[in-house]
Amino acid sequence: MIRSAILGASGYVGGELLRLLARHPGIEAARLFGDSKAGQRLGVVHPHIGGPTGAIEVERFSLEALDGIDLVFAALPHGESQKWAEAILATGAKLVDLGADFRLHDQQDYATWYGEAHAAPHLLDRFVYGIPELHRDAICSAQAVAAAGCYPTATILALKPLIDAGLVESNSLIVDAASGVSGAGRAVKEGTAFNTVDGSFAAYGLLNHRHTAEMEQALGATVLFTPHLAPMTRGILATCYATAAREMTADEPLEALRAAYADEPFVRVSDAPPATKWVTGSNGAVVSARYDARTKRVLALGAIDNLGKGAAGQMIQCANLMFGLDEAAGLSAEGVFP
Numbered sequence: 001m002i003r004s005a006i007l008g009a010s011g012y013v014g015g016e017l018l019r020l021l022a023r024h025p026g027i028e029a030a031r032l033f034g035d036s037k038a039g040q041r042l043g044v045v046h047p048h049i050g051g052p053t054g055a056i057e058v059e060r061f062s063l064e065a066l067d068g069i070d071l072v073f074a075a076l077p078h079g080e081s082q083k084w085a086e087a088i089l090a091t092g093a094k095l096v097d098l099g100a101d102f103r104l105h106d107q108q109d110y111a112t113w114y115g116e117a118h119a120a121p122h123l124l125d126r127f128v129y130g131i132p133e134l135h136r137d138a139i140c141s142a143q144a145v146a147a148a149g150c151y152p153t154a155t156i157l158a159l160k161p162l163i164d165a166g167l168v169e170s171n172s173l174i175v176d177a178a179s180g181v182s183g184a185g186r187a188v189k190e191g192t193a194f195n196t197v198d199g200s201f202a203a204y205g206l207l208n209h210r211h212t213a214e215m216e217q218a219l220g221a222t223v224l225f226t227p228h229l230a231p232m233t234r235g236i237l238a239t240c241y242a243t244a245a246r247e248m249t250a251d252e253p254l255e256a257l258r259a260a261y262a263d264e265p266f267v268r269v270s271d272a273p274p275a276t277k278w279v280t281g282s283n284g285a286v287v288s289a290r291y292d293a294r295t296k297r298v299l300a301l302g303a304i305d306n307l308g309k310g311a312a313g314q315m316i317q318c319a320n321l322m323f324g325l326d327e328a329a330g331l332s333a334e335g336v337f338p
């Protein structure tokens with residue numbers, strides 16, 4: 001059994017990692033770290049986790065606690081893992097980091113979009129960007145993976161094959177994406193309180209959301225990205241528009257997606273517009289696309305569970321590849337519907 005440690009085990013992503021690892025045949029959650037909830041039993045912090053794991057106490061992180069650990073999952077607030085990454089990698093453990101610290105390859109981009117200098121720019125090259133459908137071979141041989149952000153995962157899966165196939169003008173991408181409220185993390189905030197969100201639908205982060213940089217890096221394109229907060233707990237739906245590079249049949253973008261994802265275990269191409277509820281609780285992504293001859297635009301859609309393919313599921317998918325396990329180990333659950 002591969003022994004993993006979870007940094008941020010008391011958060012939403014940590015809880016989802018624990019739920020998925022409980023059924024994983026090859027990776028166990030051996031050490032669990034938190035911050036303000038250190039000292040509490042896991043069954044109290046995450047009442048949905050039962051069994052023996054529920055009795056484990058959340059610890060405060062120390063490097064010594066990584067003794068005998070093969071794999072570290074980091075699900076920490078942005079800026080935290082860059083303080084620890086070098087020391088973690090020096091233990092020989094593999095690291096899958098979900099924060100944004102190591103997703104951008106260029107330290108100047110990081111400073112621009114995150115508003116501060118990177119504390120460990122010399123490590124940026126050691127991290128492979130963690131979307132297996134894009135970088136499977138590199139992930140297989142990596143010691144460190146920076147799992148992709150939630151909005152970028154939905155967007156990149158919907159658009160990348162269309163760019164690669166030369167169907168869209170890469171300087172014309174517009175992405176409107178909506179997220180469930182769990183995407184904002186577990187801490188109590190006025191902007192994500194029930195009375196703020198219930199019965200409402202709002203855009204935020206206009207023109208400057210940090211995920212824009214990640215999308216642009218992965219797509220090699222210019223993106224106008226507008227995130228929205230939707231009154232639901234889980235799910236992301238990215239609706240993407242691009243100027244068509246040429247005339248094509250209405251279904252040609254859909255065929256490009258089918259060709260790109262024919263052998264992918266987690267990406268499904270759908271004729272019908274995808275819904276977030278199709279992937280709730282799973283590591284699935286559903287994508288679709290059309291060409292509109294009237295406006296000469298291509299429309300593409302991507303739906304994921306922000307905590308699944310947008311976070312914990314993708315982290316485990318990457319870890320499976322890094323350890324030569326079955327890529328789908330622990331991730332076979334279908335979505336929960338209705």
Ligand SMILES: NC(=O)C1=CN([C@@H]2O[C@H](COP(=O)(O)OP(=O)(O)OC[C@H]3O[C@@H](n4cnc5c(N)ncnc54)[C@H](OP(=O)(O)O)[C@@H]3O)[C@@H](O)[C@H]2O)C=CC1
Nearest residue numbers: 008010011012013034035036037075076099183185186306
């Ligand atoms: N939620 C989502 O859908 C997605 C989240 N992400 C990213 O994953 C990361 C985790 O997200 P999420 O689980 O939602 O966040 P939460 O706020 O729910 O959890 C954060 C976790 O980090 C711990 N923590 C906070 N500050 C520190 C610190 N200074 N040192 C050590 N541990 C600390 C918290 O401990 P404690 O609770 O004990 O204080 C908690 O376990 C973030 O970077 C987020 O942006 C990425 C994709 C999707």
Ligand SMILES: CC(=O)N[C@@H](CCC(=O)OP(=O)(O)O)C(=O)O
Nearest residue numbers: 099100149150179180181183184
């Ligand atoms: C709904 C909501 O607030 N979502 C978060 C993004 C989700 C996230 O955790 O960001 P990373 O993927 O970069 O880690 C936000 O817009 O800041």
